[in-house]
Amino acid sequence: MPAMPYRTLIVLLAATLLAAMPQAALTPDALARLRFCTELSAPPKGAAPTACMWKKKTVTVRFLEGVPAVQNKVQKIALEWNAYSGVQLAFINAGTADIRIGFKSDGGSNSYVGTCRPALADSDQTMNFGWLTPGTDDVEYQRVVLHEFGHALGLVHEHQNPASPIKWNKQAAYDYYARTDKWDRATVERNLFDKYNEAETRYSAFDSSSIMAYYIPKELTTNHVELGRWNSTLSATDKTFIAQMYPR
Ligand SMILES: [Zn+2]
Numbered sequence: 001m002p003a004m005p006y007r008t009l010i011v012l013l014a015a016t017l018l019a020a021m022p023q024a025a026l027t028p029d030a031l032a033r034l035r036f037c038t039e040l041s042a043p044p045k046g047a048a049p050t051a052c053m054w055k056k057k058t059v060t061v062r063f064l065e066g067v068p069a070v071q072n073k074v075q076k077i078a079l080e081w082n083a084y085s086g087v088q089l090a091f092i093n094a095g096t097a098d099i100r101i102g103f104k105s106d107g108g109s110n111s112y113v114g115t116c117r118p119a120l121a122d123s124d125q126t127m128n129f130g131w132l133t134p135g136t137d138d139v140e141y142q143r144v145v146l147h148e149f150g151h152a153l154g155l156v157h158e159h160q161n162p163a164s165p166i167k168w169n170k171q172a173a174y175d176y177y178a179r180t181d182k183w184d185r186a187t188v189e190r191n192l193f194d195k196y197n198e199a200e201t202r203y204s205a206f207d208s209s210s211i212m213a214y215y216i217p218k219e220l221t222t223n224h225v226e227l228g229r230w231n232s233t234l235s236a237t238d239k240t241f242i243a244q245m246y247p248r
Contacts, residue, residue: 052114078197114154143232
């Protein structure tokens with residue numbers, strides 16, 4: 001099999017989304033409410049992302065807080081990764097888990113990338129869902145939960161894949177994310193422009209339907225690459241890539 005690179009792992013989407021999901025969920029109003037995920041402690045540039053891969057077969061997950069209605073949805077969706085990954089997610093109710101989930105409303109949605117994280121106390125959360133409530137629509141649950149657990153399994157954002165064809169209109173991107181997410185220039189550079197090093201990263205061919213891709217308007221690029229929708233399902237490449245990262 002050709003060296004299927006470590007697919008840079010990061011946030012969203014599926015080509016099948018438009019066919020499979022009610023469009024009402026992605027109206028302009030809904031898009032305007034979407035928030036961008038930021039990676040926590042992404043693999044240091046220049047270090048092999050393989051350093052962030054789990055070295056065991058079962059990764060435990062525990063909720064540190066939250067209401068059952070939300071927890072149950074998150075758990076059900078997260079477990080979809082188990083159908084494809086040799087590293088299995090296992091939810092537990094007691095003890096110290098590898099992945100520890102909080103729901104801080106002012107914390108955005110984010111996760112550490114695999115095992116790449118600073119020294120943490122056992123009680124510190126490693127993943128946050130800042131805007132999921134019992135009333136959040138199911139498409140948004142799928143989009144954000146599959147994405148954050150992609151990070152937790154070691155995936156980074158698809159647009160930072162070394163194979164990404166995107167040529168950024170940087171000023172347009174600075175302006176756009178300052179407006180939508182109040183990001184400063186350094187945050188835009190870290191979350192959009194910085195790519196993982198080709199020589200030190202395993203990655204797949206660029207996959208615009210990856211759950212780890214952002215929605216990116218073509219106006220933010222100079223070569224009119226557009227990621228035209230928020231993906232909310234695992235793409236075919238997401239499934240094969242995680243299976244290659246973590247063989248059964
Ligand atoms: Zn992300």
